[in-house]
Amino acid sequence: MYAAVDLGSNSFRLHVGKHDGDAIRVLKSVREPIRLAAGLDDKGNLTPVAMQTALACLKNFRAVLDGYKLDGVRVVATSAMRVARNAAAFLPQAELAIGHPIEIISGEEEGRLIYMGVANALATPGERRLVIDIGGGSTELILGRGQEIEKVESFSVGTVKQSLSFFVGGRVDAPSFEAAILSARSHFEDAAPPYRPQFWKQCYGSSGTARTIADIIVKNGIGREVNATTLGALKQRFIDFGHVSKIEMAGLRPDRAGTIIGGLAILIGLVRELDIPVVQPIEAGLRMGVMWDLHLRSTKRDRREQSVQACVQKFHVDERRANRVADDALALYLQTKPATEEYTRHLYWSALLHEVGLVVSQTGYHKHAAYMVENADLPGFTTREQKVMSRLILAHKGNLRKVAEVLAEPDFAKAVVALRLAVLFMHSRIDIDFSLLKLRVKNRIELEIRREWVAEHPTLSYWLEKEQENWDEVGVDFTIRTSG
Numbered sequence: 001m002y003a004a005v006d007l008g009s010n011s012f013r014l015h016v017g018k019h020d021g022d023a024i025r026v027l028k029s030v031r032e033p034i035r036l037a038a039g040l041d042d043k044g045n046l047t048p049v050a051m052q053t054a055l056a057c058l059k060n061f062r063a064v065l066d067g068y069k070l071d072g073v074r075v076v077a078t079s080a081m082r083v084a085r086n087a088a089a090f091l092p093q094a095e096l097a098i099g100h101p102i103e104i105i106s107g108e109e110e111g112r113l114i115y116m117g118v119a120n121a122l123a124t125p126g127e128r129r130l131v132i133d134i135g136g137g138s139t140e141l142i143l144g145r146g147q148e149i150e151k152v153e154s155f156s157v158g159t160v161k162q163s164l165s166f167f168v169g170g171r172v173d174a175p176s177f178e179a180a181i182l183s184a185r186s187h188f189e190d191a192a193p194p195y196r197p198q199f200w201k202q203c204y205g206s207s208g209t210a211r212t213i214a215d216i217i218v219k220n221g222i223g224r225e226v227n228a229t230t231l232g233a234l235k236q237r238f239i240d241f242g243h244v245s246k247i248e249m250a251g252l253r254p255d256r257a258g259t260i261i262g263g264l265a266i267l268i269g270l271v272r273e274l275d276i277p278v279v280q281p282i283e284a285g286l287r288m289g290v291m292w293d294l295h296l297r298s299t300k301r302d303r304r305e306q307s308v309q310a311c312v313q314k315f316h317v318d319e320r321r322a323n324r325v326a327d328d329a330l331a332l333y334l335q336t337k338p339a340t341e342e343y344t345r346h347l348y349w350s351a352l353l354h355e356v357g358l359v360v361s362q363t364g365y366h367k368h369a370a371y372m373v374e375n376a377d378l379p380g381f382t383t384r385e386q387k388v389m390s391r392l393i394l395a396h397k398g399n400l401r402k403v404a405e406v407l408a409e410p411d412f413a414k415a416v417v418a419l420r421l422a423v424l425f426m427h428s429r430i431d432i433d434f435s436l437l438k439l440r441v442k443n444r445i446e447l448e449i450r451r452e453w454v455a456e457h458p459t460l461s462y463w464l465e466k467e468q469e470n471w472d473e474v475g476v477d478f479t480i481r482t483s484g
Contacts, residue, residue, distance in 0.1 A: 001027070003065055003073045004290035007094075007102065009037035009080035009160055010136030010259055011208070012057050015287040016068055024120070024291050030064055032057045033255055036080040037137045037160035044085040051090055058097035065099070072294035075102045076286070076382075078110055079137025079158060103382035107154020110286060111140035112303075112379045117289030118206050118282055119147050130200045130276075133285060134209040134266050136160045136259065139187070141195055149379075151194055157187045159209055163262030170244035172261060177235055180262065184269030195274050203276050206285035209263035214281040215251035216260075226279040231268050238264070293380070303380030308349045311378065315356040321426060326351035329415075329422035331434050336414040336441040343392075343415045346385060350392040351419055370394035392416065396423050400474045407474060414441045421447070424467060428460045436484070444477040451482040 002024070006013045016028040034057055039050025046054075065073060081087045081104045095102050105113070114133045122129075124146075131142040137158040143151040166180035197203075205211065205226065214226050216234060223230035238261055241247045247257040270276060296302065312319060329351040333344065350373075357368030374390035381389075395403040395416045407413045421439070425432055430453055438448040447464075454460050464480055471478040 001068055001070050002291040002294040003068065003070050004287040004294070005061060005065075005073070005075040005098065005100075006287050006290070007036070007054075007075065007077040007081060008136055008286075009078060009138070009158055010035060012036075012054070012061070013287060014061050014064060015291060016064070016070070017288075017291045019295050024288060024295065026288075028064065028068075030061065032060070035136075035160070037158065038164065040080065040084060044083060046080075046084045046086055046090055051093070054090075055093060055097045058094055062097065062099045071298060073100050074290050074294055075100050076110075076113070076290060077102055077104045078286075079107070079135060079156070082107070083137070083156075101384075103384055105382055106377075107138055107140060108152050108377050109379065109382065110138070111142045111152035111154055112149060113289035113293060114140055114206055114285050115142040115144055115149050115152065115289065116147075116292050117284040117286060118204055119144065120292050121282060121284035121288065124202075127202060128200045130195055130203045130274075131206050132203065132210065132267075132270060132279070133207040134159060134205075134263050134270075135207055139266060139270075141188075141191070143195060143200060153191055155187045155191070157184055157266060159259040159263040159266065161262070162265055163259050166265065167244065167261055170258065172238050172242060172244060172247075174239055177239060177261075177265060180265035181269045181272070184266040185273045188270060188273045192273050197275055197277065203279050204282045205267070205279045206282055207263075209260065210267065210279060211281040211283065212252065212256060212260055213264060213267060214279075216249050219250035226267075226281065227277060228268075228271050231264065231271060235264060235268065304345075304349070304378070304385075307378040307380050308352055311356060311373075311376065312352055315359045315372075317353070317355050317358075322352045322355060325354060325419075325422045325426050328425060328432055329418045331432075332421055332439055333415055333418035335434070335437075335439045336418065338411040338414050340411060343388070343411050346388050347392060347415045347419060350389040350396075351422060353389065354393050354396050354419070354423065366394060366397040388412075392419055396420055398470075400470050404474045407476075410441075413476075417441050417445055420467065424463045428457045428463060430457055430460065444479060445471060446479050446481070448481045448483055450484045452484065454482060 001018045004015045012032045012034045014030040015026055017024040017026045034054055036050060036054060039047050041047050075098060091102060115131050118131050126146050128145045133140045135158050137160060139155045139157050141153050142149060162180055166176050217223050217226060217230045222233045238247060244257050312322060326348050330348050333347055353373055354369060356372055357365035360368040370390040370393045373393055374386050378386060391403055391406055392415060396419045436450050440446040468478045
């Protein structure tokens, strides 16, 4: 059983689901209209009121989650948290409230998860499709075939800002609508060519915005599908009401009227700019994608593994060296007896990627590699995970002052020791027999190696001496003993 929590710009949502045959069946669904994006002040900070509302919701979500025996929980935050200037200060409080780590995911990762949810809900494995998701703070376009994504982009236009910017005070008129539509089109026009109909067979609208608009169109007799004509007719209905507070239509909750007008403007903009004939709403998206991702991780089909291997190949990493360092780093790390497995896989992946910076320059390659890993598009990874790997890679070579502030975390420090020693042994051309090596890391580092290794590999003494100096600079004693 899995739980997906989506901290969106407009609403916070929770799904609890169970893998059942070829599908994930939703057992519990909760939605709270938090309006986080509307809670950003003119400086881009979440207001105290917005944060308190969000925290109260997260505490309620925690109570729901506690009622299930879950195999995996993933909490993701999207556009509003991506842009909030005080997100870093708010995050620890939010994590404490819900009782789980919160991942602020990139727009591209959001798009990947949305597509995963849609693709697994459809019984058309080879279909070429465009998926559009209009959220409160951003809009994602994903082009794919079957389970495979070919292109994904995130655009910083969403229902909340579009509604607040163009329908000031809730007034709805024709000039405001056309301005909102033109503004939306301007976000997509440069990126439009690859998403036009000749490259796909069906277009799906995965967001609550698309589903709500489709529902309104059908329930109010405007039409039977979402296309340029029915969207235009719905726009005119909204204009006829004149004000958000007066909108009353079947399929539209009163609390959604204020943002659905902005969403309609974006959808019309997309249909016009991309020449979309019909948008098919679908009951699948981000939360379903998160649960599928959790399921795939549990069955050893982790998308992150594929991303790392693709990166290794793309930047022509010497796979023999990379695999050796990764295997040795993991063996060394396990000897240190880490308290949790939090860094185990990230250490392994960091070791595989530690030389990607060589594609830029031999000089300072660890710095180039750290920057590349932190900023690359690595599907499956969160921003936080890429930052952890970036710091490990940065720490694998040279002085340790640059990562001194994170060495206070015991398991992270153990991972750094393991990676540095694995690289050191690789450069010294030593094939390690780990039954003959002992590594302990507590308040100090204690390494016991075979005496013949030092005799047979002249540079080893030099590298170990430099390693002792580097740790001494950050106040950590590194003791080396020889045996045999």
